[in-house]
Amino acid sequence: MPTKNYHLDKFHIISSTEAIVEDIVKLCRNMNNETFFHSNGKWSAAEHLEHLRLSFHKSWQGLFIPKFISRMMFKKPQEAPLPYEELQEKYELLLARGAKATKEYIPNLHNKRSKDEIIERFKHTANRYLNQVRYYWEEENIDQFQFPHPILGNITARELMYFNIFHSWHHYRSMKQRNGESNEL
Secondary structure: OOOOOOOOOHHHHHHHHHHHHHHHHHHHHOOOHHHHHOOOOOOOHHHHHHHHHHHHHHHHHHHHOOHHHHHHHHOOOOOOOOOHHHHHHHHHHHHHOOOOOOHHHOOOOOOOOOHHHHHHHHHHHHHHHHHHHHHHOOOOOOOOOEEEEOOOEEEEHHHHHHHHHHHHHHHHHHHHHHHHHHHOO
């Protein structure tokens, strides 16, 4: 497979993230409550959404750390960031080899929130993350800082932003599939 050696710029990272967040919200809003909370041994759409919220929140926390503290905590990246497609392939390979969400990313919906509350919390957290990317990170520095990722290891800020796009698409596809399964009942 030929390697694509280009990177999404900040504008495309933001617009791609906004688009998938919008698609996820639209999909979830169009589900009835039974479908939204239906699990049958796999994560429900509600749990997928909460998992994504937790992921966006953790990403926001990392990107919120003042850059000089981030540099002290996580050092400067030693390698150039991977292009989007290569990072996505690496992540999918790790999942195929058995990588799973760590405890802090496992959704816990035992507090009985409503569908609308879960969707609004997701939107709020995704927008908070997007605003952090939009207003705090410049194109010139997103490859100069790195953060630990529980599956991918140390990744640059750009790679973290890439992750949030393809990770969201991964769960969107799962929610669409689950929506189809639930509608067949």
